[in-house]
Amino acid sequence: xxxxxxxxxxxxxxxxxxxxxxxxxxxxxxxxxxxxxxxxxxxxxxxxxxxxxxxxxxxxxxxxxxxxxxxxxxxxxxxxxxxxxxxxxxxxxxxxxxxxxxxxxxxxxxxxxxxxxxxxxxxxxxxxxxxxxxxxxxxxxxxxxxxxxxxxxxxxxxxxxxxxxxxxxxxxxxxxxxxxxxxxxxxxxxxxxxxxxxxxxxxxxxxxxxxxxxxxxxxxxxxxxxxxxxx
Amino acid sequence: xxxxxxxxxxxxxxxxxxxxxxxxxxxxxxxxxxxxxxxxxxxxxxxxxxxxxxxxxxxxxxxxxxxxxxxxxxxxxxxxxxxxxxxxxxxxxxxxxxxxxxxxxxxxxxxxxxxxxxxxxxxxxxxxxxxxxxxxxxxxxxxxxxxxxxxxxxxxxxxxxxxxxxxxxxxxxxxxxxxxxxxxxxxxxxxxxxxxxxxxxxxxxxxxxxxxxxxxxxxxxxxxxxxxxxx
DNA sequence: CTCCGCAATTGACATAGAGCAAATCGTCAC
DNA sequence: GTGACGATTTGCTCTATGTCAATTGCGGAG
Numbered sequence: 211x212x213x214x215x216x217x218x219x220x221x222x223x224x225x226x227x228x229x230x231x232x233x234x235x236x237x238x239x240x241x242x243x244x245x246x247x248x249x250x251x252x253x254x255x256x257x258x259x260x261x262x263x264x265x266x267x268x269x270x271x272x273x274x275x276x277x278x279x280x281x282x283x284x285x286x287x288x289x290x291x292x293x294x295x296x297x298x299x300x301x302x303x304x305x306x307x308x309x310x311x312x313x314x315x316x317x318x319x320x321x322x323x324x325x326x327x328x329x330x331x332x333x334x335x336x337x338x339x340x341x342x343x344x345x346x347x348x349x350x351x352x353x354x355x356x357x358x359x360x361x362x363x364x365x366x367x368x369x370x371x372x373x374x375x376x377x378x379x380x381x382x383x384x385x386x387x388x389x390x391x392x393x394x395x396x397x398x399x400x401x402x403x404x405x406x407x408x409x410x411x412x413x414x415x416x417x418x419x420x421x422x423x424x425x426x427x428x429x430x431x432x433x434x435x436x437x438x439x440x441x
Numbered sequence: 442x443x444x445x446x447x448x449x450x451x452x453x454x455x456x457x458x459x460x461x462x463x464x465x466x467x468x469x470x471x472x473x474x475x476x477x478x479x480x481x482x483x484x485x486x487x488x489x490x491x492x493x494x495x496x497x498x499x500x501x502x503x504x505x506x507x508x509x510x511x512x513x514x515x516x517x518x519x520x521x522x523x524x525x526x527x528x529x530x531x532x533x534x535x536x537x538x539x540x541x542x543x544x545x546x547x548x549x550x551x552x553x554x555x556x557x558x559x560x561x562x563x564x565x566x567x568x569x570x571x572x573x574x575x576x577x578x579x580x581x582x583x584x585x586x587x588x589x590x591x592x593x594x595x596x597x598x599x600x601x602x603x604x605x606x607x608x609x610x611x612x613x614x615x616x617x618x619x620x621x622x623x624x625x626x627x628x629x630x631x632x633x634x635x636x637x638x639x640x641x642x643x644x645x646x647x648x649x650x651x652x653x654x655x656x657x658x659x660x661x662x663x664x665x666x667x668x669x670x671x672x
Numbered sequence: 673c674t675c676c677g678c679a680a681t682t683g684a685c686a687t688a689g690a691g692c693a694a695a696t697c698g699t700c701a702c
Numbered sequence: 703g704t705g706a707c708g709a710t711t712t713g714c715t716c717t718a719t720g721t722c723a724a725t726t727g728c729g730g731a732g
Contacts, residue, residue, distance in 0.1 A: 673732105674731105674732090675730105675731090675732090676729100676730095676731085676732105677728105677729100677730095677731105678727105678728095678729100678730105679726100679727085679728080679729105680725100680726080680727080680728090681724105681725080681726070681727095682723100682724090682725080682726095683722105683723090683724085683725100684721105684722085684723085685720105685721085685722080685723105686719100686720085686721075686722100687717100687718105687719090687720080687721095688717105688718100688719090688720090689716105689717095689718095689719105690715105690716085690717085690718090691714105691715085691716080691717100692713105692714085692715085692716100693712100693713090693714090693715105694711105694712090694713090695710100695711085695712085695713105696709100696710080696711075696712100697708105697709080697710075697711090698707105698708095698709080698710095699706100699707090699708090699709100700705100700706095700707090700708105701704105701705090701706090701707105702703100702704090702705090702706105
């Protein structure tokens with residue numbers, strides 16, 4: 211399983227990195243593959259490596275003391291994940307679970323400073339990444355504080371269709387297997403409620419459901435729902 | 442209103458910075474004072490400066506399209522705030538509103554790289570700060586997804602008492618004026634519910650309320666409430 | 673092709689907590 | 703001291719969702 215420059219070059223983070231630097235990074239990386247349902251690392255484990263997702267799709271989850279699970283975020287190809295250590299943590303705050311077979315590159319956490327030094331552009335990217343992630347978190351908090359479930363689900367589905375949408379015959383297909391339970395854990399509700407909402411949308415022609423499948427047929431319509439300033 | 446080294450030295454961020462560097466930073470800084478209720482900057486305004494809170498207390502708020510407000514975080518003395526620009530944003534994502542008269546130092550955003558270069562320790566601090574903030578956000582998301590209102594309020598009050606607690610005769614006093622509305626906006630509920638909860642707690646002897654006042658009498662008891670794995 | 677198990681759907685019911693309304697109370701300005 | 707206003711409290715109602723339960727059905731394993 212050989213990974214070369216051209217693969218990384220596709221990700222905006224590495225777009226402008228000189229070949230030499232890129233090769234140096236790759237030389238130190240260890241590729242890791244995981245089947246669907248496997249974990250790259252588990253919540254609480256010592257943070258020994260950080261990763262770059264090449265392809266596939268992950269969810270980062272946290273479980274509460276009393277066993278409830280939430281999805282912290284979904285990791286898409288080109289995203290870094292598991293760089294907790296860079297933020298001074300010694301263990302992973304969540305579990306990185308694959309939703310489909312996935313391929314990632316890994317570096318030992320000690321390599322992080324070097325990773326950053328390699329290119330100023332990369333340092334900026336990394337900071338931006340975190341900043342963006344913080345913003346996403348705040349968006350989610352805002353939505354959970356002020357919006358009712360249906361709007362939250364609408365926002366979440368729209369986001370997914372942007373980040374992982376694949377044009378299909380009659381709409382945009384979410385390009386990885388996702389359950390109602392997943393959506394529930396992303397929006398802070400239950401799979402029952404999600405199911406009801408999706409059913410309602412389906413009968414309105416907004417989406418098309420299926421087992422671990424989701425196709426958005428009417429993005430505009432969903433947008434309208436998501437934006438609705440409360441009836 | 443002269444700010445000198447000894448003031449900054451109290452904050453962990455500057456503990457180990459050489460006098461010279463510290464003075465250089467101070468030389469470029471402009472102190473800014475704000476009365477209670479004033480804003481250092483407003484949501485959406487161009488991010489021209491970033492700040493360090495010297496004393497006082499702020500809340501960073503966001504308003505949604507339909508006018509609902511949430512408190513993104515509370516800023517305590519020693520915290521940096523408004524460094525959105527460092528994360529590539531051009532405008533402030535929220536409004537920084539003082540809860541009491543406050544004093545801050547400000548630097549033009551252009552000075553950020555220099556600020557960072559000034560000391561490697563400081564760069565690390567900054568990264569940690571953001572990382573911590575991200576973690577806080579995730580904690581909040583987790584709480585909002587999985588906990589009922591009473592536990593969320595308990596967690597929030599405990600956090601406040603840790604970050605802004607002042608030992609008092611019979612408990613820990615939150616050291617700045619805070620309304621039920623504020624607490625509601627921090628936990629994603631309404632002031633009514635918060636009021637009811639606090640009243641209930643008061644009759645159990647856990648806290649002592651008052652107009653814009655809050656005194657935690659029984660930290661242990663509150664902890665128990667916050668930890669309770671659902672009734 | 674058939675079976676099995678996990679996902680999804682749907683109905684019935686219970687309730688936490690939002691909304692609304694009205695009364696009271698603490699503080700600050702004068 | 704007196705007003706006046708914002709903060710707080712509290713009762714009542716209503717509804718969005720969670721909870722519980724049962725059924726259906728898709729899709730992979732053999």
